Amino acid sequence: MKNCCDHKLDQTQAGEVLANFGLNRTKTKISILVVLSHSKAPLSVVEIHKSLKNKCDISTIFRNMAQFKEKNMIHEVNLGEDFSRFELALNDRKNEAHHHHVRCRECSTISLIEKCDLDLFEKMISKLGFKEMEHSLEFTGICSKCS
């Protein structure tokens, strides 16, 4: 199962990504990108903070996530927990990145699902060994009043 980014970035590559998106190459931003690019599943801010061994303040991570999101470098993912998760979205231009997740309600293990078709979903998920499945399909958009 592929990583959402496909590339495990090293520090130099992370710096180039930042430059491409018009952001400064700070230590914290580089470290966050490296951590995200090595994760197979979306990470919470707390998880990123732990990965960085308290080398930076958690509020800085929140601020950087806001900047990354603004630049569409990451996706914010909500998996029914009481916090957000984030994953890199660097492949969005190629339209290769659209996917969804399965999370275990017991242990919170998260698996990726690459195909976006309901029939395929059901087959793939049962292959993954998940039971007692529940799903939520929610939309946001700009309504006629607001556009």
Add this chain to the structure above:
Amino acid sequence: MKNCCDHKLDQTQAGEVLANFGLNRTKTKISILVVLSHSKAPLSVVEIHKSLKNKCDISTIFRNMAQFKEKNMIHEVNLGEDFSRFELALNDRKNEAHHHHVRCRECSTISLIEKCDLDLFEKMISKLGFKEMEHSLEFTGICSKCS
């Protein structure tokens, strides 16, 4: 577009529902059920609290929502906001209740979508006048390790 419950409950009916699910007929529980049954869209705890004009403490509402959820009387809905919404799920047995939502990212207006099929979804949503659609389809379940 139908209400998720179909029945607007009065106080007596709400009391009967509570009895059916083995819960006490307290003023607060009855009021919450009446408010939820009259709403076309899922409500947050804060919205319910406002509807009740501070006649009860907000922590009591949280506690009651937990009980209702335990009894599967309500669904907790996450629409990408930083709080949960709740809707009645009294028709679940008839399997008539499965549906999803569209929320406007500007004004938070929420519309219901009754059919659960991705092709139908796209047609229905464009008919509703929504633009710049984004969707999330997320699954939870019990993974092979945990079951």
Add this chain to the structure above:
DNA sequence: GTCTGTGCAAACGCTTTGCAGCCCT
């Protein structure tokens, strides 16, 4: 009368913000 439900107040976890100093360009 017993058990459950409630209001109040405090605490919790995640997230945001103000400020002073530091680092990137």
Add this chain to the structure above:
DNA sequence: AGGGCTGCAAAGCGTTTGCACAGAC
């Protein structure tokens, strides 16, 4: 040099919890 970035501390918000009292059965 100048503006963005950071750590720290405090506050914000939604939510949970402890306690003493009131209400349901």
